[in-house]
Amino acid sequence: MANIEEMRQRWTYLYKDFLPMLAVARDSVQERWPVHLDHCFARIVLDNAVGVDRQWTEVVKQPAVKNMSVAQLEATIRLAERIATGDVNLSGLNERSLKLRGKKRKADEATYEKRTPKKQKQDVSTISSYFVPSRASPGKDGFAQAQSEPDPTNQAPSESKVSPPKPLDMAIELRRIAESSITPFRKQMLRLLCQVPPGRYSTYQAMSDYITKTSHKTCARAVGNAMRNNPFAPEVPCHRILAADGTLGGFGGHWGENGKFANKKHKLLHDEGVRFDSRGKVKGPPFREFYQ
Structure with a gap:
């Protein structure tokens, strides 16, 4: 890749914008999207690409984007891109990351994909x-x-x-x-x-x-x-x-x-299907079921 600053920008874009975007859209590249927040994607990728056999904070100082080596940045970018193309299973990587941390799946992560479609329907x-x-x-x-x-x-x-x-x-x-x-x-x-x-x-x-x-x-x-x-x-x-x-x-x-x-x-x-009454006022309550 080019210089380290461009690599940092690429990594930031992938975990902060692109992967959450695919999760919110429920893109078919992944069978399931167990997470949808940027910090969750950062955790999963960093644990698997940098931490490997432990959580990444035991290997690199925070913030990771400023303290990773070129080789570590390359590894995180490569894994994030493989998630985006469906070449690796995100659910499996998430389970492995949580296991390294001695945690189970969070309730909001486990139910996200079930909850979101219901709201949209x-x-x-x-x-x-x-x-x-x-x-x-x-x-x-x-x-x-x-x-x-x-x-x-x-x-x-x-x-x-x-x-x-x-x-x-x-x-x-x-x-x-x-x-x-x-x-x-x-x-x-x-x-x-x-x-x-x-x-x-x-x-x-x-x-x-x-x-x-x-x-x-x-x-x-x-x-x-x-x-x-x-x-x-x-x-x-x-x-x-x-x-x-x-x-x-x-x-x-x-x-x-x-x-x-x-x-x-x-x-x-x-x-x-949106209707207005005779006074020109819309009928029904507003949509408020937003999610990050």
């Missing part, structure tokens, strides 16, 4: 957030001020069930996001968008609540700004994010029901 209508433009209509100016979300208990029940279209292969979209040059925060927001399934909607407030709880403090406006000029729309479904008060929100650089592209956004949502 829920068929509930959705609420709204701000403006994120489609690929055909590059974004222009900003988002409206965040408003408090409506009480789901006051919203009308969904109409007759509509079978949402077959979901796209989000592994492709997640790979495009990971390999893009946009900021890490924007990547995080777009990855969350990929988790909102057809027939559902969410709000920027719901997304910012999740980020604040699990990662770092943020707000609905920051989330909306991070999603501005979505270069991967409509495959990365920004149209599923509506205004926080349950109305249509923005689309294509225009706001509200009188916006230039309001009909297009309504059609996209209607085709997926």
Whole structure:
């Protein structure tokens, strides 16, 4: 490989972005994805490629990325790439890593692959957030001020069930996001968008609540700004994010029901099964089942 700094960057990308991306998308290269967090992938690869017969922290000082030798970096990169291509079994490597540490599989790791699909299969209508433009209509100016979300208990029940279209292969979209040059925060927001399934909607407030709880403090406006000029729309479904008060929100650089592209956004949502009442308010609670 090239110089050691490029190797460090490659290793960081593989465990921090690429492998978690494949796990979230449940890519078929692995029969099971027992872990999905970046630090879990780092543990598995480092234990098996650097620690070998013991946990890696007994061989290399922390942080590993700065203290590994060229040979150790080559070994970690090689093993991470083999996981990504399915040449080695991730579950087996995970079990071996945990055994070296005298641990059993964590409950969240053991149940992750069962839990995630159940959330994605829920068929509930959705609420709204701000403006994120489609690929055909590059974004222009900003988002409206965040408003408090409506009480789901006051919203009308969904109409007759509509079978949402077959979901796209989000592994492709997640790979495009990971390999893009946009900021890490924007990547995080777009990855969350990929988790909102057809027939559902969410709000920027719901997304910012999740980020604040699990990662770092943020707000609905920051989330909306991070999603501005979505270069991967409509495959990365920004149209599923509506205004926080349950109305249509923005689309294509225009706001509200009188916006230039309001009909297009309504059609996209209607085709997926999302319904609005006579007041222009979306029916049903917002999607909140995000996961890292």
